[in-house]
Amino acid sequence: MALDKAILDRHASRWFTPTPVPAVALREALALASHAPSNSNIQPWRLFVVTGSALDRLKDELVTASSAGVAPAIPPLPPAFQHFRSELGQQVYGEGWGVARGDAEGRRAAVLRNFEFFGAPVGVLACIDRSLTKADVVSLGMYLQTFLLALTERGIGSCVEVSVAGYPEVISRSLEPWVHIPAELEIVAGIAVGYEDKSLHINHIRAGRVSIEDTVTFVQ
């Protein structure tokens, strides 16, 4: 039952309080996540957990790049899937952030919050070796969901962010004074981690799900 509750409680938190996340809780969640299954047990997940002045600098540089109109390198969604993004966008920006339709400036400001890691005190970069393939990205995904559930159980919120991964050069350059991200690693996603600000409506919206009949075929 505890697992069911963690699965249902986890959601994308899109603004955080500045309260630091205890290092011990982070380490516990990372250690639990490492029990995720992986192809040939290669454990392909490679993470950078960024806090403090390194995170401040990373946020600044990402916001600067996005504000300057540099488009993030994120492949477009195929047409058949685009309606999901429109529906989610309406929910997040319209309902969640209260941005009126046609308010381009309000929408731009809301999008920029992605690059501030939504105010989170911890920014995680989830990476994988470029030479690996789809099965290994599956393994990374299993690891990340386990990580998020372990955080949820500890009362810690999160938001996976492909948006952040759209600026790999900016990330590498801005972290260079602290850490060198090896060229063979691909940054698959960022993850904002922290205590969600429950006073904001954005953190109370819940994205819907299609029914299992739409995604699963039972063959008997």
Ligand SMILES: Cc1cc2nc3c(=O)[nH]c(=O)nc-3n(C[C@H](O)[C@H](O)[C@H](O)COP(=O)(O)O)c2cc1C
């Ligand atoms: C790989 C991946 C990338 C995502 N990228 C972003 C992002 O860049 N910005 C954002 O606000 N949410 C992002 N999300 C969160 C999704 O929008 C969210 O998981 C989805 O709408 C379902 O909502 P829920 O997580 O609240 O259940 C991402 C989620 C995943 C798994």
